[in-house]
Amino acid sequence: DAGVTQSPTHLIKTRGQQVTLRCSPKSGHDTVSWYQQALGQGPQFIFQYYEEEERQRGNFPDRFSGHQFPNYSSELNVNALLLGDSALYLCASSWTGLNTEAFFGQGTRLTVV
Amino acid sequence: LAKTTQPISMDSYEGQEVNITCSHNNIATNDYITWYQQFPSQGPRFIIQGYKTKVTNEVASLFIPADRKSSTLSLPRVSLSDTAVYYCLVGKAGNTGKLIFGQGTTLQVKP
Numbered sequence: 001d002a003g004v005t006q007s008p009t010h011l012i013k014t015r016g017q018q019v020t021l022r023c024s025p026k027s028g029h030d031t032v033s034w035y036q037q038a039l040g041q042g043p044q045f046i047f048q049y050y051e052e053e054e055r056q057r058g059n060f061p062d063r064f065s066g067h068q069f070p071n072y073s074s075e076l077n078v079n080a081l082l083l084g085d086s087a088l089y090l091c092a093s094s095w096t097g098l099n100t101e102a103f104f105g106q107g108t109r110l111t112v113v
Numbered sequence: 114l115a116k117t118t119q120p121i122s123m124d125s126y127e128g129q130e131v132n133i134t135c136s137h138n139n140i141a142t143n144d145y146i147t148w149y150q151q152f153p154s155q156g157p158r159f160i161i162q163g164y165k166t167k168v169t170n171e172v173a174s175l176f177i178p179a180d181r182k183s184s185t186l187s188l189p190r191v192s193l194s195d196t197a198v199y200y201c202l203v204g205k206a207g208n209t210g211k212l213i214f215g216q217g218t219t220l221q222v223k224p
Contacts, residue, residue, distance in 0.1 A: 104156025
């Protein structure tokens with residue numbers, strides 16, 4: 001079991017550009033959540049996808065969007081990048097059943113210059 | 114969702130027991146307490162979850178008093194590899210959606 005895998009591991013983009021980050025959930029998981037973690041801070045919830053639809057959303061602008069595919073993998077898209085979008089982006093997968101824990105990937109380090 | 118308060122940082126030495134306390138005064142009746150561990154440049158990892166009294170697994174123990182307004186994560190005989198950030202979260206069991214992380218407690222274990 002490969003666990004949660006994210007790609008790429010590191011990325012450098014220029015202000016105003018767009019970026020796509022990818023996540024493959026742990027085998028057997030059907031729900032994917034995305035988090036942004038700035039340096040020295042705890043992860044902040046962006047949104048969650050289940051059955052290919054956004055189920056919950058945190059306090060992030062519409063520049064942040066996502067998608068979930070039939071195989072449960074997911075993408076996070078960020079448009080019009082700002083310097084403040086530089087962070088570690090974490091993907092977490094889980095199963096919708098009760099009493100389950102979220103498994104996190106190692107993250108994608110995004111640097112906006 | 115209940116807010117949590119933890120110490121920003123703690124220091125310890127190898128072989129000692131470490132206790133990290135979390136305050137959650139507004140915890141709801143159906144909320145559980147969950148602790149995560151995070152190493153640099155890695156995602157958080159689930160450590161332990163509990164509702165009341167004491168929970169123990171192979172990694173840690175979680176002590177929750179009767180009023181549930183606080184909880185203590187206990188790490189027995191820490192090693193250098195336990196140096197990490199520890200997060201206390203409060204929410205419904207199985208609520209793996211909007212996890213609310215605070216700043217966490219940075220534990221530094223010294224030789």
